[in-house]
Amino acid sequence: DAKTTQPTSMDCAEGRAANLPCNHSTISGNEYVYWYRQIHSQGPQYIIHGLKNNETNEMASLIITEDRKSSTLILPHATLRDTAVYYCIVRSNTNAGKSTFGDGTTLTVKP
């Protein structure tokens, strides 16, 4: 499974959009981009995933570049409860695919 690179930390003002980048330059053709977040002392929570098209759900939007070497998770209106560590993971959707976590981005939403 491909490795990802994320900034260590980011701040965002409450109510504003939070844009979290992720580089995955070694992603292969059958690997998806997954985003999870982890609030302190809890298990990771699924946010969104995509293969090559941009995706949107009730939590966030995922923008994947055309060459698929990077992506951005967008939280459109960040709230204080969105403060968490956000993990970008790339893995295949075969039975052999497994989620390997990098260090993630610590997002702090400030009032």
Place this chain on the structure above:
Amino acid sequence: GAVVSQHPSRVICKSGTSVKIECRSLDFQATTMFWYRQFPKQSLMLMATSNEGSKATYEQGVEKDKFLINHASLTLSTLTVTSAHPEDSSFYICSAREALIIGEQFFGPGTRLTVL
């Protein structure tokens, strides 16, 4: 989304004892379950992958005789930390992959183990 539970949520034990942690998929069948360990201020580290009815596959550096994994049914996997020592104190998280929708992976709430 699908729900994965863990029991207990936290456990304190004496050094040398064994501790069993249960992971259940509550509303779906999981052919594959994963066990992670997380030390304070660090990321999740994959320990092992277990498939229902077969032996677990351990990541490099993880002792299979110390961390016993059993995946006896499509809804239950257990991790037993044998002869626990203080350095085994950690946050243990399981994850389950749904059989019908390949790729979807759901995480449990975690178990905080403290070994005195």
